[in-house]
Amino acid sequence: MPFGRRDANGQPPLEIRDDELLVVDDLKKHFAVTRGIIFQKQIAAVKALDGVSFRVREGETLGVVGESGCGKSTMARCIMRLLEPTSGRVVFRGRDITKLSRADMRPIRREMMMIFQDPYASLNSRKRVGFIVAEALEVHRLGTEAEVKRRVQELLEVVGLNPEHYNRFPHEFSGGQRQRIGVARALAVNPKLIVCDEPVSALDVSVQAQILNLLKDLQEDFGLTYVFIAHDLNVVRHISDRVMVMYLGHAVELADRFTLYEAPKHPYTGALLSAVPIPDPTVGRNRKQIVLEGDVPNPINPPSGCWFHPRCPRFREGHCDVEEPPLYPFGDDHVAACHYPLERWPMSEEEMRMLPQSAVG
Amino acid sequence: MALLEVTDLRTYFRTDDGIVKAVDGVSFSIEKGKTLGIVGESGSGKSVTCLTIMGLNSKRTTITSGEALWKGKNLLTMGAREFRDIRGSEIAMIFQDPMTSLNPVHKVGKQLTEAIQLHRDVTKSQARARALELLKAVGIPRPERRIDDYPHQFSGGMRQRVMIAMALVNNPDLLIADEPTTALDVTTQAQILTLMQKLQEEFGSAILVITHDLGVVAEVADEVVVMYAAQVVEKGPVERIFKRPHMPYTWGLLGSLPRLDSVVDRLVQIPGSPPSLLNPPRGCRFHPRCPYVMDVCKADDPALLPVFDDSDHFAACHLDHETKDREAAKLIAGMMAQAS
Ligand SMILES: Nc1ncnc2c1ncn2[C@@H]1O[C@H](COP(=O)(O)OP(=O)(O)O)[C@@H](O)[C@H]1O
Ligand SMILES: Nc1ncnc2c1ncn2[C@@H]1O[C@H](COP(=O)(O)OP(=O)(O)O)[C@@H](O)[C@H]1O
Ligand SMILES: [Mg+2]
Ligand SMILES: [Mg+2]
Numbered sequence: 147m148p149f150g151r152r153d154a155n156g157q158p159p160l161e162i163r164d165d166e167l168l169v170v171d172d173l174k175k176h177f178a179v180t181r182g183i184i185f186q187k188q189i190a191a192v193k194a195l196d197g198v199s200f201r202v203r204e205g206e207t208l209g210v211v212g213e214s215g216c217g218k219s220t221m222a223r224c225i226m227r228l229l230e231p232t233s234g235r236v237v238f239r240g241r242d243i244t245k246l247s248r249a250d251m252r253p254i255r256r257e258m259m260m261i262f263q264d265p266y267a268s269l270n271s272r273k274r275v276g277f278i279v280a281e282a283l284e285v286h287r288l289g290t291e292a293e294v295k296r297r298v299q300e301l302l303e304v305v306g307l308n309p310e311h312y313n314r315f316p317h318e319f320s321g322g323q324r325q326r327i328g329v330a331r332a333l334a335v336n337p338k339l340i341v342c343d344e345p346v347s348a349l350d351v352s353v354q355a356q357i358l359n360l361l362k363d364l365q366e367d368f369g370l371t372y373v374f375i376a377h378d379l380n381v382v383r384h385i386s387d388r389v390m391v392m393y394l395g396h397a398v399e400l401a402d403r404f405t406l407y408e409a410p411k412h413p414y415t416g417a418l419l420s421a422v423p424i425p426d427p428t429v430g431r432n433r434k435q436i437v438l439e440g441d442v443p444n445p446i447n448p449p450s451g452c453w454f455h456p457r458c459p460r461f462r463e464g465h466c467d468v469e470e471p472p473l474y475p476f477g478d479d480h481v482a483a484c485h486y487p488l489e490r491w492p493m494s495e496e497e498m499r500m501l502p503q504s505a506v507g
Numbered sequence: 508m509a510l511l512e513v514t515d516l517r518t519y520f521r522t523d524d525g526i527v528k529a530v531d532g533v534s535f536s537i538e539k540g541k542t543l544g545i546v547g548e549s550g551s552g553k554s555v556t557c558l559t560i561m562g563l564n565s566k567r568t569t570i571t572s573g574e575a576l577w578k579g580k581n582l583l584t585m586g587a588r589e590f591r592d593i594r595g596s597e598i599a600m601i602f603q604d605p606m607t608s609l610n611p612v613h614k615v616g617k618q619l620t621e622a623i624q625l626h627r628d629v630t631k632s633q634a635r636a637r638a639l640e641l642l643k644a645v646g647i648p649r650p651e652r653r654i655d656d657y658p659h660q661f662s663g664g665m666r667q668r669v670m671i672a673m674a675l676v677n678n679p680d681l682l683i684a685d686e687p688t689t690a691l692d693v694t695t696q697a698q699i700l701t702l703m704q705k706l707q708e709e710f711g712s713a714i715l716v717i718t719h720d721l722g723v724v725a726e727v728a729d730e731v732v733v734m735y736a737a738q739v740v741e742k743g744p745v746e747r748i749f750k751r752p753h754m755p756y757t758w759g760l761l762g763s764l765p766r767l768d769s770v771v772d773r774l775v776q777i778p779g780s781p782p783s784l785l786n787p788p789r790g791c792r793f794h795p796r797c798p799y800v801m802d803v804c805k806a807d808d809p810a811l812l813p814v815f816d817d818s819d820h821f822a823a824c825h826l827d828h829e830t831k832d833r834e835a836a837k838l839i840a841g842m843m844a845q846a847s
Contacts, residue, residue, distance in 0.1 A: 213692035320780050350548040350719060355763035355774035362773070377692060380722075384765030384774070407767060421697035422767055423722030427745045429768060430726045437701065438694045440648070441662045 162240055167339060167371050168202040168225070173234035175220050179446060193445045194220040196395040197234070204338075207365065207372040209386030209403070211379055211418070215442060217395040218375045222343045225373070226260050227251060239338070256286045259332035263344035265324035269316040275302070275327055276312040282334040301330040305360060322353035329360065333368070341373045346381060358385055379422050383407055388479070391415050394445055394453045397473070401480035409491055411474075411482035413460050414438075416491065434498055437505055452485070459505035460486045508579060509536035510713050511560070511681060516573035518552075518559045525785045529555040531737040532573075534811070537681065537730075542707065542714040544728030544745070546721060546760075550781060552737040553717045557683050559583075561600055562590055596626045599674035603686040605666040608673060609658040615642075615669050616654035622676045641672040644709075646702055664695035668702065675706065682707075683715045688723065700727055721764060725749055733757050736782050736792040739811055743820030750839060753814055753822035753831045756793045758838050769842045791825065799826055799834075 162169055175195040180186040195217040202208045210218055223229040225236050227243065235244050243254055259282070262268040269278055279298045283289065289297065299309035305326040307319075316324055325345060332340050342361070346354040358381065364370060376382045382389055383403050390400040391412065399412040410416050417436040424430035438457045443449055449456050455466040465485055473481040489497070498506055518530040530552045537543045545553050558564050560575045560582060575582040577593060585593075602608060610618055619638035620631060629637070635654075642650035645668040658666055667687065674682055684703070688696035704727060707714055718724060724731055724745070731748040733741040733756070741754040752758055762775025779796045782788050788795055794804040803825045811823040824831065 213694065322780060351721070352548060352759060352763045352777040353780065355765075355776050358765065359773055359776055379693070380765040380767055383767065384771075417694060419767070421693040423696075423700075423720065423726045424768055425721040425725045425749065425761065425764055425766055426768060427725045427749050430722070435697060435701075437697060441664060441695075 157235065157242075160235070160237060162201075162237060163203075165203045166201045167204045167239060168373070169235075169237040170201070170221075170225065171199050171235040171237070173198045173221065173224055173236065174232045175217075175224050175229060176232045190446050193395050193448060195224065195231075196445075196448075198392070198395070198397045199234075200390055200397060200400060202339075202371060202373060204371055205365075205369055206387040207374050207385055209382035209389040210373065210375045210392060211377060211382045211389060212392030213377060213418075213442060215445070216392045217445075218377075218392060219343055220395075221392075222260065222341045222373070222375060225341055226258060228260075252286075256335040257337050258339040258341065259335065259337040261325075261328050261332050261340060261342045261345045263347050265321060265328045265348075266316065268328060269324060271316050274313050274315060275307075275319075278316070278327060279330045279334055282331050286335055288335065297334070298330075301333055304333065304364070305330045306356075320353075322349055322356055325349065325353075325357050326360070329357070329364070333364065336368070337370070339371045339373070341375070343375045344377065345374075347376060347378065354381070361385065379407075379418060391418065394442060394448060396453060396483065398454065398484070399480075399482040400473075401476075401482075405477075405480050411476050411480070411487035412454075412484045413458050413486075413488060414454050415482070416488055416493070417459075420492075433492070434506060436493075436501070439505065452483070459501045460484075460488075462486060509576075510539045510578065511715075512536040512574070512576040513556075513560065514574040514576070516556065516559060516575060517571065518555050518564065519570040520564075521568045521570070522785075526570075527784050528737055528787065529784060530559060531784075531787075533734070533737075533739050535730075535732050535739065535742060537713050537715055539680070540707070540711050540713055541729045542716060542727055543730045543732065544724035545715065545717045545732045545734060546719065546724045547734035548719055548760075548781060550784070551734040552784075553734055554685055556734075557600065557685055557715065557717060561594060561598065561683065595622075596677040597679055598681045598683065599677070599679040600683040600685065601667075601670050601674045601687055603689050605663075605670040606658065608670050609666070611658055614655050614657055615661075619654075619673060619676065622673060626677050637676075638672075641675055642669070644675070644706065645669070645672045646698070647672075664691055664698060667691065667695075667699055671699075671702065671706070675710065675712075678710050679712055681713045681715065683717075685717045686719070687716065689718070689720070696723075703727070721760060722766075733760070736787055737784055738792060739821075739823070740793065741820075741822045742811070743814075743817070747814075747817060747820045751814075751817075751820075751832070751835050752838070753820070753835060754824045755797050755799050755826070755834075757822075758834065759796075761842075762838060766842075771841075791823070799830070801825060 160169060160171055173195060174197055176191040176193050178188045179190040181189045212218055224231040235242055276298050279301055280294050283294050302309045307326050346357050374385050386403050388402050389406045390397050393414050399415045417438045420435040436459055440457055451467040451469055452471050455461045471483045471485045473483045475481050514534050516530055516533045520527040520529055533556055547553050559571055571583055616638055620634040623634040623637050639650050647653050647668055661669060688699050728745050731745050732739055735756050741757050759775060759777035777796055790806050791804045791809050794800045809823045809825045811821045814820045815828050
């Protein structure tokens with residue numbers, strides 16, 4: 147690397163295309179596990195996020211799926227700078243925001259907002275809805291009192307709530323309505339990017355459909371970009387343009403939504419897909435499933451080599467448990483971290499027979 | 508005779524705000540060795556239905572009527588001792604949260620052996636051997652090393668398995684499972700559903716599974732009951748419910764589901780939210796949200812009637828058969844067309 151080709155933080159510069167709103171590069175977050183009360187000593191680290199990279203283009207939705215504990219929320223919080231990443235970079239609109247001071251972050255906070263899973267916990271229950279939505283505006287000092295009120299009522303209407311309900315408290319709304327309040331609050335400052343952390347996971351299907359439709363409409367109307375986190379593969383495919391699959395703090399596969407669901411390369415993606423119940427009794431019951439054994443390992447003490455190898459039906463001894471797979475490219479914009487990727491999907495009868503007996507259901 | 512025959516079950520709770528009609532005229536039956544799925548959104552009365560059958564509501568605040576015939580005997584009027592003998596031996600229940608049926612301060616082996624000895628005359632070591640067998644049957648790896656662990660030492664999925672082992676202690680004829688996989692990740696859910704089906708084959712138990720997930724119902728149920736606002740709005744064999752649904756609420760549920768086997772731009776949206784059970788709407792309870800609402804729907808509560816050419820399939824809706832068939836066909840065709 148020639149001298150001088152480093153950015154302000156001493157890192158080699160990233161090449162960023164004009165249409166890339168968010169670039170995440172080798173992002174890591176390790177939580178210290180400490181012992182002792184007075185003299186805290188770090189005895190281990192939880193590798194909650196261990197080197198994730200991806201790019202999000204303006205106006206698109208990047209879906210993120212993975213089972214609980216794989217680091218999705220940690221990643222969202224690092225992107226938002228609600229958590230300080232251990233290493234790596236978050237570049238927003240061409241600017242590395244990883245090391246920005248509080249003051250320098252302030253104007254940027256207005257451009258990236260977050261929506262949370264539990265609308266109740268994320269809303270201050272003692273404040274009126276008008277205040278909750280206005281708060282974002284006030285924090286950023288956008289307008290006079292009358293302007294703020296008008297804007298808030300406008301926002302309530304945009305998300306499908308009655309603007310007359312300006313003075314109600316969160317508990318007077320249903321779960322779906324509370325999520326709409328969360329959306330209104332996120333929209334208040336005209337953000338460019340909204341990071342949605344499981345926004346519909348706690349909702350019933352009919353309400354979930356309402357919120358998903360709303361998010362799609364708003365994206366169209368306001369040109370929003372979403373990072374949409376969920377553990378439900380159906381929901382993620384519905385809302386996303388591209389999808390990233392995470393396992394134990396790693397991105398294991400990333401592709402456009404059709405490719406990912408129709409031609410997955412990583413066995414973990416295959417296992418996730420085949421575990422999703424299909425609401426059609428004739429289709430669901432006749433397919434063969436890849437069944438994963440055991441549980442997700444502990445990120446304090448992750449496995450050697452490929453972190454998925456202890457549960458992988460295609461595991462090869464001496465390779466997968468030794469060498470960590472990089473993200474191999476498979477055609478346009480499709481990468482997967484596997485030494486022995488799936489050749490076809492669904493797997494052929496022959497391939498199914500090659501799997502250990504316990505892995506087929 | 509059906510194993511369990513529930514007729515016109517009603518469970519009303521007295522509360523400070525008034526009477527909550529949590530279950531309001533629910534009927535269904537379960538045959539030996541079969542799986543019945545009750546599906547509906549939260550608050551529709553699924554859990555209370557099961558708790559009532561199991562006699563687990565507080566006597567003081569609950570008004571119950573109707574019948575729940577277990578092998579011909581009404582559980583709702585049965586004496587406490589007789590009921591206790593049936594519960595836990597002939598009927599067992601598992602919950603979404605395994606800790607509701609596991610005691611956190613005792614080792615799982617101890618809890619299992621005690622449950623075994625409660626209903627059977629066996630020695631401690633025989634009971635322990637049986638406990639090991641059960642842990643093995645539910646897929647706990649190396650059970651002899653886990654049997655003396657406490658519940659919190661197991662992961663979520665493994666704890667769910669321990670609870671299932673607990674429920675299977677006496678080879679129940681009926682296993683009631685209230686959202687058994689709702690708190691689990693998909694891969695763990697798939698493991699548990701597969702396990703339940705395997706155990707059903709092995710033990711011949713009937714299963715009553717409650718879920719809000721139509722996918723789960725489609726995978727495991729033989730018969731389906733759809734609940735809305737404390738009532739049954741549609742019921743029948745699983746393929747009939749999914750291939751020829753005859754009730755606008757069921758259409759809404761199916762259409763609002765993003766699914767792996769089809770691509771749609773917009774999901775079907777059921778407007779509004781479910782009604783309060785303190786004061787449900789007159790007429791059909793779904794009418795304020797129904798896109799097909801007619802005057803009659805606002806006045807008369809539709810009866811749950813058999814579909815004209817399908818006596819196993821029931822729906823509660825005033826729409827005429829032609830419209831229902833046409834709309835159902837349209838919905839299914841829409842999902843199929845986009846499937847490829
Ligand atoms: N503050 C923290 N301290 C220690 N470990 C944490 C902390 N926050 C999260 N973790 C751990 O990091 C991992 C990832 O958690 P999270 O990002 O919440 O996952 P997800 O959102 O995908 O369910 C988990 O193992 C979790 O226990
Ligand atoms: N002990 C109780 N007292 C008063 N209302 C109750 C009680 N238990 C449940 N309910 C109400 O009964 C309705 C049905 O509840 P439930 O059967 O738990 O719904 P589901 O399991 O379908 O989500 C809900 O409106 C709930 O608030
Ligand atoms: Mg999370
Ligand atoms: Mg319930």
